[in-house]
Amino acid sequence: MSFAFSGAVSLRGPAMKAVIASSGEQAWQLQDVPVPEPAENQVLIRVHASGVCYNDLHQSRGTPGHEPAGEIVAVGPGVRSRCVGDRVGVLLWQSACGRCEWCQRDKPLFCSHIVGTSMHLPGSHAEYMLAYADATVLLPEGLTYEQAAPLFCAGYTAYAGLRAADPRPGETVAVVGIGGLGHLAVQYAKASGFRTIAVTQSTDKETPISDLGADEIVRDGRALAAVGGADVVLGTSRSMSAQSDAMQGLRPEGRMVIMGLGSAPLEVSAGQLIMKRARIVGSQHNGREYLYQVLDFAARGKVTAVTESYDLAEAAAVRERLLEGAVRFRAVLVM
Ligand SMILES: [Zn+2]
Ligand SMILES: [Zn+2]
Incomplete structure (x- = not known):
């Protein structure tokens, strides 16, 4: 697995805006990159909101962002449980080898071949992102994308x-x-x-x-x-x-x-x-049961993420705000 985009790309198919991270001074740049196509068991998501986690700041290549919420716009071969139009978020840890001791014990978190959003697949600070269908989670009705996004990590x-x-x-x-x-x-x-x-x-x-x-x-x-x-x-x-x-x-x-x-x-x-x-x-993301409950708390209005929204084009400025400690609770990029 490698990043789909890095450096200059020639745009043949449809293009999208995506944040590209580097370790230099211009640490986040908005670039035009190709819209990816879903491979087997993957879906293409039009991202509507992407929460900015402090851990995004450590990323020095590829597209950061692992708190996505959006809408499925295309499905790859073999996808059965998701369809175009589904409102979803994506797990940080998307897939694992399925064969090692920890996968056999249903603890893929400890698999050494685990695939993470923004680490092994491009992240969500972009207009579109790919995800394994099994790593998407349906959003409860009535929960807005902006409210849902920060729940997927924070x-x-x-x-x-x-x-x-x-x-x-x-x-x-x-x-x-x-x-x-x-x-x-x-x-x-x-x-x-x-x-x-x-x-x-x-x-x-x-x-x-x-x-x-x-x-x-x-x-x-x-x-x-x-x-x-x-x-x-x-x-x-x-x-x-x-x-x-x-x-x-x-x-x-x-x-x-x-x-x-x-x-x-x-x-x-x-x-x-x-x-x-x-x-x-x-402790980190300890099992989908907890994420289900987190979404349920939010849908019932028991817990509300306090967010400040920014346009995707403002991503670099949001990064600076986060570094300065100027973001009070959660910044969310909206597209
Ligand atoms: Zn995070
Ligand atoms: Zn494994």
Whole structure:
């Protein structure tokens, strides 16, 4: 599998606009590239909305974007379960080898031949994208493309992380970092009935965070401990020091779920971990059941992604805003 476009292309068939990433100063450029054709078991999607995840910034080639929502406009040979006109989103992890130990154990996430959107197939910051039909998910009726898009990474990650902590009735959930993932994590914890505490240094976010339903807002792990601590801490910040700091607020037998991916190492006090018999859990997209529930929460109006929309042509500027930390919750490119 390789990127369909890189460098100069000669346009014979129909063309489309797509963001092309490079590692240079002009890191994202809008280019005219050919509209791809669906191969066997693939569909062609006209992308209507594409959420911008922080991980897009690490991509140095091909088309970034792995939070797509759009409409199927063509199906390749062998596609039976999808048809033209279906409203869909696409999984980040689209297909795997089907033969290795992890595929046999129905855990394709661990397959070394896994195919990822924007990694092995061009991503969704484009007017059209290809996806394996089996990796598309039908959108509930009434859910807009712009609302649906951020759920395919941010929402899915946040809710799967909550479930990975195996929260029990009556427990308290804290969310560290209230950005793209965190603002959804607060809402999932509330919608699931847990007392929910937001842990954030951004005091300018206090009003919008109370609007999300947080019962309390504290600045750090010490303050979290002072209000009684949390049984589950969802680490959605890219600051690894903020995540390790928050562990001070873990209650005995608490679970710390690491979702935010920073470059620094995670520092942990072994003493705290042992004395509290706490657990640290790494988590990402843990299974389609969780994505189904995420879409259902959104369709029932229980959880709302707070988005700011931009035209695809503004993608490079959106990238800058994200780097500057100027995007409050989730930026979405709309086409
Ligand atoms: Zn992502
Ligand atoms: Zn495999």
